[in-house]
Amino acid sequence: MKTKLFQMIIIILFSLNLTGCWNYVEINEKSFILATALDYLPEQSEYLETVEIGTSIAVGESITLKGEVFQCTGITVFDATRNLITILGEKILWNHVQAVIIGQSVLAEPNHLIGLLDFLRRDAEPREDLYLMLSKEKTAAEILTALAPKSDEIVGFKLQNIFQNQNYLSKYKAVPLWEFIDKLASPGVEPVLPTLKVWTTRGKKVIVVDGMAVFKKTALQGYLDQMETRYFLWITNAVKGGVIPIQTKSHGETALLTLEIFRSNTETKPVYQAGKLVMQLKINTTVGLAELGTAIDFTSEKQREQLQKDAARTIERRISALIRKVQDEYQSDIFGFGEVVARKMPKLWQRLKSDWTTSFVDLQVDVQVQLEIKGSATIAKPVQLEE
Amino acid sequence: MFKFIKALFTKQKDKSKTAAKESLKLSKSLAKNLQMFRELLQGDDLVVFREFTNQHYPECKFGLIFVNGLVNDEAINENIIAPLMEFSGIQALKEKSLDLFLKKTLITNKAIKETDINKLLSEVLYGSTLLLVEGVNEALLFDTTDFKYRSITEPIAESVLRGPREGFTEAILVNISMIRRRFASPELKFKLMKIGKRTQTRVCLCYLEGVASPKIVADVTRKLQQISIDGILDSNYLQELIKNEKFTIFPMTYSTERPDVAVAKLLEGRVAILVDGTPYVLTMPCLFMEFFQSNEDYYTNFIFASFNRLLRYVGFFITTSLPGIYIALTTYHQEMIPTPLLLNISAAREGVPFPTVIEALFMVLIFDLLRESGIRLPTPIGSTIGFVGAIIVGQSSVTARMVSAPIVIIAAITGISNFLLPKMLGSLTYMRLFLLILSSVLGLYGYVFGVIAIMIHLMSLRSFGVPYMSNLGSLKYQEMKDTIIRAPWWQMLERPRLIAELDPIRQEQTQQQVEGENEN
Numbered sequence: 087m088k089t090k091l092f093q094m095i096i097i098i099l100f101s102l103n104l105t106g107c108w109n110y111v112e113i114n115e116k117s118f119i120l121a122t123a124l125d126y127l128p129e130q131s132e133y134l135e136t137v138e139i140g141t142s143i144a145v146g147e148s149i150t151l152k153g154e155v156f157q158c159t160g161i162t163v164f165d166a167t168r169n170l171i172t173i174l175g176e177k178i179l180w181n182h183v184q185a186v187i188i189g190q191s192v193l194a195e196p197n198h199l200i201g202l203l204d205f206l207r208r209d210a211e212p213r214e215d216l217y218l219m220l221s222k223e224k225t226a227a228e229i230l231t232a233l234a235p236k237s238d239e240i241v242g243f244k245l246q247n248i249f250q251n252q253n254y255l256s257k258y259k260a261v262p263l264w265e266f267i268d269k270l271a272s273p274g275v276e277p278v279l280p281t282l283k284v285w286t287t288r289g290k291k292v293i294v295v296d297g298m299a300v301f302k303k304t305a306l307q308g309y310l311d312q313m314e315t316r317y318f319l320w321i322t323n324a325v326k327g328g329v330i331p332i333q334t335k336s337h338g339e340t341a342l343l344t345l346e347i348f349r350s351n352t353e354t355k356p357v358y359q360a361g362k363l364v365m366q367l368k369i370n371t372t373v374g375l376a377e378l379g380t381a382i383d384f385t386s387e388k389q390r391e392q393l394q395k396d397a398a399r400t401i402e403r404r405i406s407a408l409i410r411k412v413q414d415e416y417q418s419d420i421f422g423f424g425e426v427v428a429r430k431m432p433k434l435w436q437r438l439k440s441d442w443t444t445s446f447v448d449l450q451v452d453v454q455v456q457l458e459i460k461g462s463a464t465i466a467k468p469v470q471l472e473e
Numbered sequence: 474m475f476k477f478i479k480a481l482f483t484k485q486k487d488k489s490k491t492a493a494k495e496s497l498k499l500s501k502s503l504a505k506n507l508q509m510f511r512e513l514l515q516g517d518d519l520v521v522f523r524e525f526t527n528q529h530y531p532e533c534k535f536g537l538i539f540v541n542g543l544v545n546d547e548a549i550n551e552n553i554i555a556p557l558m559e560f561s562g563i564q565a566l567k568e569k570s571l572d573l574f575l576k577k578t579l580i581t582n583k584a585i586k587e588t589d590i591n592k593l594l595s596e597v598l599y600g601s602t603l604l605l606v607e608g609v610n611e612a613l614l615f616d617t618t619d620f621k622y623r624s625i626t627e628p629i630a631e632s633v634l635r636g637p638r639e640g641f642t643e644a645i646l647v648n649i650s651m652i653r654r655r656f657a658s659p660e661l662k663f664k665l666m667k668i669g670k671r672t673q674t675r676v677c678l679c680y681l682e683g684v685a686s687p688k689i690v691a692d693v694t695r696k697l698q699q700i701s702i703d704g705i706l707d708s709n710y711l712q713e714l715i716k717n718e719k720f721t722i723f724p725m726t727y728s729t730e731r732p733d734v735a736v737a738k739l740l741e742g743r744v745a746i747l748v749d750g751t752p753y754v755l756t757m758p759c760l761f762m763e764f765f766q767s768n769e770d771y772y773t774n775f776i777f778a779s780f781n782r783l784l785r786y787v788g789f790f791i792t793t794s795l796p797g798i799y800i801a802l803t804t805y806h807q808e809m810i811p812t813p814l815l816l817n818i819s820a821a822r823e824g825v826p827f828p829t830v831i832e833a834l835f836m837v838l839i840f841d842l843l844r845e846s847g848i849r850l851p852t853p854i855g856s857t858i859g860f861v862g863a864i865i866v867g868q869s870s871v872t873a874r875m876v877s878a879p880i881v882i883i884a885a886i887t888g889i890s891n892f893l894l895p896k897m898l899g900s901l902t903y904m905r906l907f908l909l910i911l912s913s914v915l916g917l918y919g920y921v922f923g924v925i926a927i928m929i930h931l932m933s934l935r936s937f938g939v940p941y942m943s944n945l946g947s948l949k950y951q952e953m954k955d956t957i958i959r960a961p962w963w964q965m966l967e968r969p970r971l972i973a974e975l976d977p978i979r980q981e982q983t984q985q986q987v988e989g990e991n992e993n
Contacts, residue, residue, distance in 0.1 A: 091720070109916060112829060113803045114822040118815060140812065142820030149820045151813065181808035182815060211808070243812075 117141075117178045120153060120242025123226035124163065125189035126198050132159040133198075134189075135166035136227040137178065138241050153240035155231050163205045180211035185245040186263070187219050187282060189226030196304040203270075206263055214264040217249050220279040220299045222309075232284040232291045241293070248295060249280070256319050256328030256347065257312040258295040270303060274424020274435070274442060277301045278318075281309060300416045302443075307416040310408075317408040320369060320401070321421050323352035329376060334396045336389065341380035345373040345397060348460065356427045358434060365423050365451045367405070373397075375462040378469075385466050390459050398455040405453045419446045497590045503607035507536050510603075513594060514538075520597075528558055530566040534607040543600035545619035552580040553602065553615060569608050583616035595673045622647065628730035628752070630895065636772040637733045645675050645749035651732040652679065652739070652747075660684070661739065668697060668711070672704035675749040676711070679735075684742040684968070684976045689758060689937050693744050708748040708755045718934055722900045725936045727759045734768045742973025758939040758972055761931060762956050764897045765789070770959045779958035786957065788893030792901050795887050796833045797908035797920050799879070804829055805916030821877040830913035832876045836884035837909065839866055841902060844888070939971045 123136040138153040156173050160166025170178055186206065192198045206212045221229050233239050249260035258280045269277035283296045297311045298318065310318060319325045330345045350371040357364045375384060384393050412420060424442045428435040438445050497513075499506055507522055514520045523537040535557055539549065556578040560566065565573035571586055587593055588611050597603050600618030625647070628640030641648045649663060664678040676697065680690050696715040705711065708728060716725040727743075729735055730752050735745050738756040746755040765785045770778040802809050803818060810818070825832065843862040847855050867885070871878045891901055904927060911919035934941035944952045951967045954960035963983075970977045 110804050110913070112822065113807060113815070114819045114825075116807065118807070118812070118819070120812065140816045142816045149817055151816050179807060182812045184812070213808075
């Protein structure tokens with residue numbers, strides 16, 4: 087019994103050593119990338135990788151987190167990543183990357199973008215839900231270095247916050263890695279990316295999301311601004327909140343008021359009649375009165391109905407205009423109408439599939455907006471002026 | 474080789490001793506008897522030999538043997554010596570009939586006739602008084618035991634906010650009385666035996682007839698009788714001597730200092746062993762989940778008690794796994810830590826010279842060190858241990874960058890959770906170290922392998938034939954009712970079936986309860 091036990095202990099002890107802790111690395115011996123910007127340098131035929139490394143500086147008892155930016159070049163993305171070791175002296179990990187900013191120069195050659203996406207998807211470290219975005223500045227690196235050195239803010243966290251809180255605004259779209267790759271691969275839908283710009287306000291640089299880039303597979307077709315992005319979100323049933331400023335005419339005077347979106351639902355239905363495909367968009371949106379720039383009381387039934395109608399017409403018009411713009415200028419089905427057809431009318435899709443772009447450009451889209459005003463926040467009557 | 478020689482020697486010794494004692498017998502001569510006892514008890518100056526005669530019939534001589542300090546002097550003087558001296562029943566004196574003495578003159582409630590020298594000796598040395606009469610080859614034993622013992626106080630190790638406050642003492646009879654007082658039923662049996670060749674320690678086996686499994690009672694009795702150790706000073710001697718699974722880190726018997734807990738265990742059909750000289754009473758068979766139960770669970774509202782019960786399971790997880798999981802995450806699976814936390818840990822570790830494993834082992838051991846040293850110290854010095862632990866080890870080691878702050882937090886939480894299961898401290902420490910080392914070698918895989926190994930071991934254990942993990946994997950309500958939560962008393966309908974196999978029904982469901990359930 088005793089010798090057996092002894093032998094077992096010996097065997098276990100030795101076998102523990104045989105595994106050799108192959109993956110054991112102390113946490114402070116690695117660097118964690120929080121955000122990456124990728125540009126392509128055509129002269130050198132190399133990628134320029136700019137990374138933001140999260141570092142924390144312990145001063146006495148308090149610890150402050152800071153982002154530090156490093157740059158390195160490489161023939162491929164992974165090569166550039168490994169080349170960073172020469173600068174940092176530590177292996178860098180992609181596990182905690184929050185955002186990847188793609189520079190315009192990467193888009194020049196489709197294979198450059200594909201190489202980047204393949205690396206992000208193939209490597210075990212990056213998460214599939216990291217946010218992808220496109221720089222509208224000359225290089226992506228400009229975005230990443232915009233805040234430094236004046237601010238200690240970490241761009242990676244900042245971008246993550248911007249995209250996680252987009253629900254309250256609905257003026258830009260967060261595109262995770264998996265979604266972009268998914269859309270590249272599936273027929274009947276084209277990918278989009280949010281675009282970033284650097285603004286200077288009172289001598290301080292800030293990063294803003296100014297809209298959306300429209301792609302046709304890997305080719306950049308053009309941009310949409312913030313309000314257009316809102317209507318894009320509306321069409322794709324992605325509006326979760328946000329405010330709509332509406333100009334309305336009542337009693338002969340123009341009033342500017344704001345509606346806050348509570349809930350919105352969009353139904354997309356393809357209808358095939360008389361040899362023609364028509365997309366029917368039914369949008370049901372519940373809003374509340376949020377800010378009235380007039381003394382007119384919109385809580386009365388009549389006024390409210392009037393307002394609902396006015397606002398619905400306005401939204402309808404703008405959505406139709408956006409669809410037309412995308413059809414005419416970009417010829418890219420970013421709304422995923424093709425996918426809807428494929429799902430709901432598979433037989434028809436088999437016919438249209440091969441030449442969907444042409445069909446999309448000529449596609450008739452009927453937009454129907456139902457707006458319901460529910461609630462007027464904490465007060466019923468608008469602010470009254472003394473008569 | 475050594476063993477063989479040792480065994481040879483011990484056997485020889487034993488034989489010669491017992492042979493000598495066996496040949497001794499009480500003779501009819503008082504002087505001879507007294508001389509024999511004087512020789513047997515030679516060297517013990519506390520033994521008193523008192524000779525006296527009857528006033529009316531001086532030929533009738535008496536001899537008393539007792540140990541000074543263990544006996545009640547008043548009882549001997551008033552109830553034994555005085556009546557015998559003044560007894561005027563000449564007939565009885567002439568006949569020298571012990572029975573007649575017992576019937577007519579001796580005013581003691583506990584007296585027996587005995588001829589076995591060994592028994593006489595051990596009784597005398599425990600406080601009985603031995604009466605020898607001239608011309609009689611029998612002796613009378615009176616229970617005059619009266620020595621001081623610690624008064625009944627609240628047990629320090631098992632204090633409760635609500636519930637009975639008395640705890641067992643070192644005197645076995647007092648302990649038995651505390652159990653009996655709670656249990657006015659003849660089904661409760663007490664079996665006294667003496668264990669320990671030299672100490673002759675009184676041990677009492679206690680069980681509820683008709684509920685406790687006879688197989689288990691017989692098993693425990695047999696094992697107790699087989700013990701041939703020289704002395705028993707605490708119940709842990711028995712705990713280790715009678716357990717089936719010799720090599721396990723888990724306690725296979727439950728021990729308590731509280732009579733209410735002991736009675737609750739007896740009611741569930743368990744067997745209790747009381748040992749003279751220790752306030753710790755053993756109960757068996759023992760289940761793993763017993764260590765998650767506290768007697769206070771049953772004295773407070775079941776909703777609150779269930780919360781406390783769950784807390785103990787969480788504490789068990791934390792105290793065994795937290796250091797291991799921390800190491801696995803920080804050294805192998807950094808992707809599983811939220812980013813800001815990761816950066817904080819990374820910053821805290823900056824400049825720390827040791828690997829995380831060494832840090833963790835160091836801190837976990839330091840905690841055990843502080844605990845162990847704190848227990849033995851007198852209370853006034855004990856508080857300094859707290860200061861030293863908190864300030865020097867905690868604060869200074871972090872500011873001096875000897876260890877990182879997170880590991881101090883981990884060690885502290887681990888240590889505090891430790892005390893949620895105070896009766897399992899030893900096993901918890903081993904499990905923690907086991908999982909910690911495995912995690913440091915293989916990451917989360919190692920942790921999971923460790924958990925699997927512990928589970929396999931636990932599942933294979935049996936305490937007196939009852940599976941150690943029983944009822945933890947059950948899906949029957951009556952078997953689950955007292956595991957993860959503490960069910961209300963009106964739903965405690967059954968005793969644990971594997972232990973109380975003779976009578977598993979604790980209470981019948983009353984009409985009121987049935988109605989209440991239908992309403993729900």
